[in-house]
Amino acid sequence: MDQIVSVLASVVGGLVISFLIYLGLNFVIAKSGRRASVKLLPIVFLGPVVLLLVVFLLVPVFITVYQSFLKYDQYGLSTFGGLSNYISLFTSGPFLQTLFNNLLWIIFVPALTVIIGLAVATLADRLGPRREKTFKTILFVPFAISGIAAASIWSFVYYYSAPGTPQVGLLNSIWVSTTQSNPIPWFQDQFLRTNSFLLMAVVIWLNAGYAMVLLSAAIKAVPEETIEAARIDGATERQAFFRVIAPQIRTTIIAVGITVLITVMKVFDIVFAMTNGQFNTNVLGVEFFNQLFSFQNPGKASAVVVILLIAVIPIIAYQIKTYREQEALR
Amino acid sequence: MTEVVPTIVKTPGARVDSRAQPLNMRGDRAKPRVLLTVILGIFSVLWLVPALGLLVTSFRDTTAAKATGWWVALIDPARAGWTSQNYSDALSGSTSGTGQSLSSEFLNSISVVLPATILPIMFSAFAAYAFTFLEFRFKEAYFAVIVGLLVVPVQIAFVPVLQTFQAITKATGIPIVGTAPAVWIVHSAFALPLCIFILRNYMSTLPNALIEAARVDGASHFVIFWRLVVPMSIPALASFAIFQFLWTWNDFLVASIFIPQGNNQVLQQGLLGLLGQYQQGWNLVAAGSFVVLIIPLIVFFAMQRFFVRGLTAGSVK
Numbered sequence: 001m002d003q004i005v006s007v008l009a010s011v012v013g014g015l016v017i018s019f020l021i022y023l024g025l026n027f028v029i030a031k032s033g034r035r036a037s038v039k040l041l042p043i044v045f046l047g048p049v050v051l052l053l054v055v056f057l058l059v060p061v062f063i064t065v066y067q068s069f070l071k072y073d074q075y076g077l078s079t080f081g082g083l084s085n086y087i088s089l090f091t092s093g094p095f096l097q098t099l100f101n102n103l104l105w106i107i108f109v110p111a112l113t114v115i116i117g118l119a120v121a122t123l124a125d126r127l128g129p130r131r132e133k134t135f136k137t138i139l140f141v142p143f144a145i146s147g148i149a150a151a152s153i154w155s156f157v158y159y160y161s162a163p164g165t166p167q168v169g170l171l172n173s174i175w176v177s178t179t180q181s182n183p184i185p186w187f188q189d190q191f192l193r194t195n196s197f198l199l200m201a202v203v204i205w206l207n208a209g210y211a212m213v214l215l216s217a218a219i220k221a222v223p224e225e226t227i228e229a230a231r232i233d234g235a236t237e238r239q240a241f242f243r244v245i246a247p248q249i250r251t252t253i254i255a256v257g258i259t260v261l262i263t264v265m266k267v268f269d270i271v272f273a274m275t276n277g278q279f280n281t282n283v284l285g286v287e288f289f290n291q292l293f294s295f296q297n298p299g300k301a302s303a304v305v306v307i308l309l310i311a312v313i314p315i316i317a318y319q320i321k322t323y324r325e326q327e328a329l330r
Numbered sequence: 331m332t333e334v335v336p337t338i339v340k341t342p343g344a345r346v347d348s349r350a351q352p353l354n355m356r357g358d359r360a361k362p363r364v365l366l367t368v369i370l371g372i373f374s375v376l377w378l379v380p381a382l383g384l385l386v387t388s389f390r391d392t393t394a395a396k397a398t399g400w401w402v403a404l405i406d407p408a409r410a411g412w413t414s415q416n417y418s419d420a421l422s423g424s425t426s427g428t429g430q431s432l433s434s435e436f437l438n439s440i441s442v443v444l445p446a447t448i449l450p451i452m453f454s455a456f457a458a459y460a461f462t463f464l465e466f467r468f469k470e471a472y473f474a475v476i477v478g479l480l481v482v483p484v485q486i487a488f489v490p491v492l493q494t495f496q497a498i499t500k501a502t503g504i505p506i507v508g509t510a511p512a513v514w515i516v517h518s519a520f521a522l523p524l525c526i527f528i529l530r531n532y533m534s535t536l537p538n539a540l541i542e543a544a545r546v547d548g549a550s551h552f553v554i555f556w557r558l559v560v561p562m563s564i565p566a567l568a569s570f571a572i573f574q575f576l577w578t579w580n581d582f583l584v585a586s587i588f589i590p591q592g593n594n595q596v597l598q599q600g601l602l603g604l605l606g607q608y609q610q611g612w613n614l615v616a617a618g619s620f621v622v623l624i625i626p627l628i629v630f631f632a633m634q635r636f637f638v639r640g641l642t643a644g645s646v647k
Contacts, residue, residue, distance in 0.1 A: 003434055007441035010510040014445035018452060026552055041551055045460035046472075049453050049522055056519035057479060060487035067489060120373070123366055131367060137634070138374040142381075144630035145623060146580030148598045152605050152619040153380045156387070156612050168399045168612065170383055205377070210641070217642040266483045269582040273602055288485050289586075298489045305485045316478045323477045327470075 021048055061309070068302035078299065085303035098282040101196055105267060105283060108197070110260040113204050114253060117211025121219055122241065136216065140209030147206075147269030154202045155274055160185040188279045196281050202270050207263065211256045218252035219245060262315060266308065284308050388416055388616035395613040416617035420604065432621050434593075435600040439579060441510040442596055446517035446578040447571055450525045453518070455567065458529035459555050463541060473530070479523040488587050491516060495588070512588040513596075517578050525570055528640075532566035533559060569640025572633050576626050597622050 025044045029037050071081030089095045120139050124132040142150065159169030163182045167173040172183040187195050222245050230244045246253075268285030271277060277286040284304055291301035386400040394403070394411025403410030423431025460466070461473055495506040506512045536559065544554050560567075582598040589595050591603070604618040630637065 003437050007437050007510075010441040010514070011444045014511060014514060015448060018449050022452070022456070029550075029552060037550075042460050042464050042466035045456045045464065045551075049457040049526065052453065052519045053479065053522055056491060056516065057482065057487050060490040061482070063490035064486050120370070123370055126366060127363055127370070131370075135370045135374055138377055140634075141378070141627075141630065144576060144580075144626040145381075146582065146598055146601075146626065148582050148601045148605070149580075149619045149622050152601065152615050153384050155605065155608065156384055156616070157380045159608070159612070166397055166399070168395065170379070170399065170401075173399050173401075205380070213638055213641050217638075262481055266485060269598075273582075273605060285485065285583075289583075292489065292587075298493070302489055305483065305489075308483050309486055312481055312483060316481045319481055320474050320477050323474070 018048075064302045065306055067299055068306045070299040070302075072297050072299045076296065081299070085300045086307075089300065089303055089307075094282065095287070097280055098277075098284060098287050101193075101281065102265065102283050104193065104196060105200060105203075105264050106261060109200050109203055109207075109264045110257045112200075113207045113211050113260045114215070114257050116204065116208040117213075117256070118215050118253070120208075121212045121216035122245075125216065125219055136209075136212060139212050142206045143209045145206065148273050150202050150206055151270050151273035154198075154205075158186040158198055158274075160187075187275050187281075190280050193280070195275065195279055199271055199274055199281060202274070203264065203267060207260055211260065214252055214256050215249065218249040222248045258315060258318070262312070265311060384612075384616045384619055387612050388620050389413065390613050391415065392611040392613055395611055395616075416613045417621065420614055420618040420621055430593075430595065430600055430603060432597065432600050432618060435595060435597045436621070438510065438594055439597040442513045442517070442585065443575060443578045445511075446514040446521070447575045449514070449518040450521035450574065451567055451571060454522055454525035454529055455560060455563070456555070457522070457526045458533050459551075459559055461526070461530045462533040462536075463554075463559075464551070476523045476526050480527060484520050484584070487516075487520075492587060508589050508592065508594055510589075510594065513585055514578075516584055516588060517581070520584070521574055521577075525574070528570050529563060529566055532563055536562055565636075565639070569636050572629060572636055573640060576629060579626055 025047070029040060029044055032040055067078075068085055069080060069082060070078040071084055072078050117139075120135065124135045127135070145153070157170045158172075159167075160172055160183055161167060161169070167176050167183050169183075171186060175181075176183050186198055189195050226244050226248070227240055230240045235243065266285050267283055268289065271281060271283050271286050272289060275281045277283065277290065284307065288301050288304045288308070291297050291304055383400045386403055387395050389412055390400070390403055391411040391413045394409075398410075421431060421433045423434075461469065492507065495512055498504065499506050541554060541558065544558060549557070580598065582602070585596045586599055589599070591599060601615075601618050601622045604615050608615050
């Protein structure tokens, strides 16, 4: 009962306070003259947002960059350490492995996600509306599933129990019955980074539906006449796809790839819940969390996230550039 | 589920209306295509098998779930050990070592998710209106900053915000970290760039003549905003609300930074706690997973139309 009261307090309180802010601002506008209100209006409409963004995003970016130069001792006291956090990260073998893992994620996950999404979108497009909708919905369902729930679902698939005991994990059950060998503890299997790839499969499973939805919309926007024209000229289905459809949906493919790429760069909950970065599966998102909480080292955690930010900067530049070009077309 | 930034697509020339399209434009030449149906059918089954396995397991008792794989339960349903005990255990928390119950975490999640969904929409709608219909200096530059912020990894802000919350608590004695408001205010702030971006894109498609006419009639911007623009923007507001609801419901990262484990933790944290005890049997983890999943799945199936439209509206123009 207490809990329900506090839930209500949290919800109602938050909403009422924010509403009062705008009511107050509205009052200011109403009291000011018409001349003054022209200048005031943008401030009133944008003020709360600018304040929130500055306090919660922009200023913290600079503080984080500054903190990445701080050295914390075991009592939580900090001194200026210059590049010491970065040096200690880049000279540690495990951290270089972490970076390498992130690189693998960046290379494989966006590409495979787009390929699966594109394949289903293209193939389902050739079926009747009902079947198309069914298949597309099935592919899209995991998009609504949380990272932790997905981690539970897939940890069960990859589950290992000792040889001789019943294998209730699907993968080991198939493995044992087909190869007649011992079950494999998949999360510890570092051969060719099998464990990392098994984690990537989960993220692909979550995101392929998203890629499919966008790509499917793009494919349907391709003018039918261009495809018909190619067919009349004797193009095969394959040629029609690669020479006519693919070039026309290229920009969507790139955009979807970039979106998945950004998701993948900061991947956290899947890896955290399934292996916690052990057995050489660590990624930057998990490293940040563990530096902050397990090692109580905000300085090093900040350095990790600054490295992540630097990696994202080219994408930020690309997004702004694309947006500008888009605006020019409006 | 992953938070998705909007896909900004370069559109060379042709603008295609993605709203009114039937599911299959080329339906006229759609043939039975048996082979293709079979291939996609097998693929679909494989796609759902992982989730199906957990669903089946969530209804089996511990002994049965440990003794045989879930597929055995489907082949031989008579000896599968069916039970609904797992769900009542997970909800009441009677078997979990931490004493946490998913039903109380369910309420915690709601107290985070509702403000975190409504607030950013309210704030962003005002900002999007300003970016669309008001004139002020450096407007384009400000909006470019918003576009840039879409991509900035949120982790960059966690350490300073956490430290600030702790400092405020130290100075005033008001607990912040570990409470729902700490999480929803952070969620709200981080959602702003995307929400502003989506709403502004939508508002710029509204008929300008209508707003001009209202101006001429002497309506103030506040009146135009509430009476004209907000009602006309309902589709965009609704589709963002659905996304934001799902993201905050499914969020683990922000919650685990700002609510340490304990009485106030949200569902996703509770599920992770259950996952940590999988050695005691997958049946309890399985039931917990579906308690966590049920709301997003209902939203997904009920709102699928909105969902797809919201995704494609921002990109395929």
